[in-house]
Amino acid sequence: MIPINYTVRNIVKHKITSALTILGVSLVVFVFAGSMMLSQGLKATLVATGSDENVVVIRKSSQTEVQSILNLEQAQLVSTTPEIARGSDGAALFTNEIYVLISLNKRSDGSAANVVVRGVTPQSLALRPNIRIVEGRMWQNAGSEIIAGKSAAERFEGCGLGERVRFGAREWTVVGIFDAQASGFDSEIWGDIDQMMDAFRRPVYSSLTFRMADTTQFAAMKARLENDRRLPVEVLREKEYYANQSRTITTFLGITGTVISLIFSLGAIVGAMITMYAAVANRTKEIGTLRALGFGRMSILLVFFIESVFISFAGGVLGLGAAYFLRFVRVSTTNWDTFSEIAFNFAISPDIVFSALIFAVVMGMVGGFLPAVRAARLKIVESLRAV
Numbered sequence: 001m002i003p004i005n006y007t008v009r010n011i012v013k014h015k016i017t018s019a020l021t022i023l024g025v026s027l028v029v030f031v032f033a034g035s036m037m038l039s040q041g042l043k044a045t046l047v048a049t050g051s052d053e054n055v056v057v058i059r060k061s062s063q064t065e066v067q068s069i070l071n072l073e074q075a076q077l078v079s080t081t082p083e084i085a086r087g088s089d090g091a092a093l094f095t096n097e098i099y100v101l102i103s104l105n106k107r108s109d110g111s112a113a114n115v116v117v118r119g120v121t122p123q124s125l126a127l128r129p130n131i132r133i134v135e136g137r138m139w140q141n142a143g144s145e146i147i148a149g150k151s152a153a154e155r156f157e158g159c160g161l162g163e164r165v166r167f168g169a170r171e172w173t174v175v176g177i178f179d180a181q182a183s184g185f186d187s188e189i190w191g192d193i194d195q196m197m198d199a200f201r202r203p204v205y206s207s208l209t210f211r212m213a214d215t216t217q218f219a220a221m222k223a224r225l226e227n228d229r230r231l232p233v234e235v236l237r238e239k240e241y242y243a244n245q246s247r248t249i250t251t252f253l254g255i256t257g258t259v260i261s262l263i264f265s266l267g268a269i270v271g272a273m274i275t276m277y278a279a280v281a282n283r284t285k286e287i288g289t290l291r292a293l294g295f296g297r298m299s300i301l302l303v304f305f306i307e308s309v310f311i312s313f314a315g316g317v318l319g320l321g322a323a324y325f326l327r328f329v330r331v332s333t334t335n336w337d338t339f340s341e342i343a344f345n346f347a348i349s350p351d352i353v354f355s356a357l358i359f360a361v362v363m364g365m366v367g368g369f370l371p372a373v374r375a376a377r378l379k380i381v382e383s384l385r386a387v
Contacts, residue, residue, distance in 0.1 A: 002290065002299050007307045010279065017275045018311055024271040025315025025360055026322065028264045033323035033356040035257020037346040039250040042333070045344035046246040049184035050239035053085075053215055054127055057208040057225070060232045064245060064338050065099035065206040074231055078208050083221045085213040087126055092210070095123040098196055099206035101340055102167040104156040113341040114334070115156060116188040117146075117167065119196030127211055131185060136161050136176035139192060147176035149186035151343040155332065159189065168199030184242065187332075187342045209238065245337045252336075265363055268315070272367025276308050280375045287375055288383025301376035308368020309361055316360025320353060 011018045050056075057078055058068035075096045084092045098119040103112045118124075125131060139145035148159040153174070158165030163174050172191065180186040197203065212218060222235040236244075280287070287300055326346040335342050 002295055002303045004306070007303055007310060010283070011307060011310060014275075014279060014282075017278060021268075021271050021275045021311050022315040022318060024268045025312045025363055026319035028261060028268045028363065029316045029319025029356050029360050030322050031264055032257065032261035032359055033320055033348075033352055034326055034346070035253060035261065036352045036355065037323060037326055037348050038257070038331070039253040040349055040352060041331075041344045041347040042253070042342070043243070043246045043250050044347045045182060045342065046184050046242040046335075047239055048182065049180075050237070050242040051128070051211075052237065052239055053211050054238035055210055055212055055218070055221075056236050056238050056241040057210075057233050058206070058236070058241075060226075060234045062234070065097075066101065066338050068099075068206050070096075070205045070208060070233070072203070072205075074233070075205055075208055077228075077231060078210075078225065078233070081210070081221065081225065083212050083214065083217050085211040087123075091123070093123060093127055094208070094210040095121045095127060096193065096205040096208050097121070097124060098193060098200070098202055098204075100168075100196070100200050100202070101338075104158065104165065106155055107157055108155070110157075113156075113332075114339050115152060115159075116338070116340045117196065118188050118190050119193035120190050121193050124190075124209070127209055128180070128185070130181045130183070131178055133176045134179045136174070139175055144170050144172050144195065145175045146172045146189055146191040147178050148174050148189050150177055150179050151186040151332075152189055153177050155187075155341075155343060165189075168196070170199050182345070184342055187340070245335060248336050249333070261359070265359070268312075268363050269367040272308055272312060272364055273371060275311065276304055276368045276371035277374070279307065280304065280371050280378075283375075284378060284383050287378050288380050288385075291378075291380040291383065297376040300378075301372045304372035304375045305365070305368050308372070309364040312360045312364025312367070313357065315363075316357045319360070320356050323356075324348060 057070070058065060059070055062068040079092065079094050084094050087093055100117045101114045102117050104115045105112055133147065134150070136147070139147060153159045153161065159174055161174055161177050164171050165174065166172070178190070212221070218237065225231055225233060225235050290300060327348060328345070330343055330345050332341055332343040334340070
């Protein structure tokens with residue numbers, strides 16, 4: 001077996017061609033990892049919006065709060081569910097909310113986008129303890145006051161602290177900014193539910209949310225509520241509900257990113273192939289010498305094959321390193337399930353690192369196989385006679 005140092009030495013010796021191939025592979029891996037990080041970031045943001053202990057109730061077959069309608073009687077029935085937990089003051093940890101989309105202009109370019117306005121109750125904050133006011137205060141006296149998520153305040157005109165925004169035939173003052181720990185709530189505007197129902201002339205709720213005292217009772221409770229003829233509802237764990245919202249767009253981003261990466265990878269494979277064919281041509285006499293010293297065809301094949309894999313692996317590491325810095329980039333897009341604008345960061349995970357490196361290695365294996373076979377098939381005498 002030829003020592004691995006021989007392979008490393010040859011990569012360094014032909015540094016220009018090796019570097020160009022590494023660069024080509026790194027660009028492909030960058031695109032591949034970037035598309036996966038985009039999907040992962042959106043999914044992580046929406047999943048972080050939910051809690052394992054909370055339950056969301058929406059109208060059956062509505063899929064999201066946008067289409068859901070629950071009347072006051074149905075809300076009252078669900079609120080009497082015995083599995084609902086109670087707070088330290090003895091009150092049920094239950095809230096009914098409305099969910100409305102309004103159009104606001106972005107600060108960056110003035111273009112319009114849909115923003116969620118959520119009518120909430122005091123229990124809404126008790127159910128989401130990770131949300132806290134970081135600037136200003138909570139609305140008082142149930143007047144025309146609202147609070148805005150950090151992301152909404154940064155990105156939309158009229159949503160900053162002390163600014164005014166008009167919707168529902170009223171002008172509202174932003175009296176507080178809340179931090180929802182990079183979850184989907186950060187892109188929303190919250191206000192008192194009674195004021196919101198009056199402003200939007202909506203006598204019905206969009207969703208009901210409550211915390212379970214014992215989460216192991218979820219399946220039995222879900223079956224009982226969904227089979228109650230008075231309640232045409234769908235009962236979901238809160239994390240499951242928000243994870244479902246990411247499915248359409250993350251699937252689209254995943255397929256699009258994979259297709260683009262596969263197209264780009266053809267170029268990287270051809271680049272690796274050219275590099276390795278050039279290496280075989282330049283080292284023909286060297287191959288003949290190795291064969292004359294007793295190294296078999298399989299050893300020759302492996303040395304060129306491994307060299308191609310090494311080069312691609314180096315490109316994979318470089319591409320991943322560049323993609324890592326995308327974590328600090330914040331982007332926004334329209335969630336196709338709710339038609340609202342949501343902001344999130346690229347996110348990396350061990351699965352993405354593993355997949356990207358495997359992708360790079362496969363490119364090296366495919367690109368290096370034929371040149372390695374050619375090197376192994378060279379005859380000793382002809383190789384030693386090569387100029």
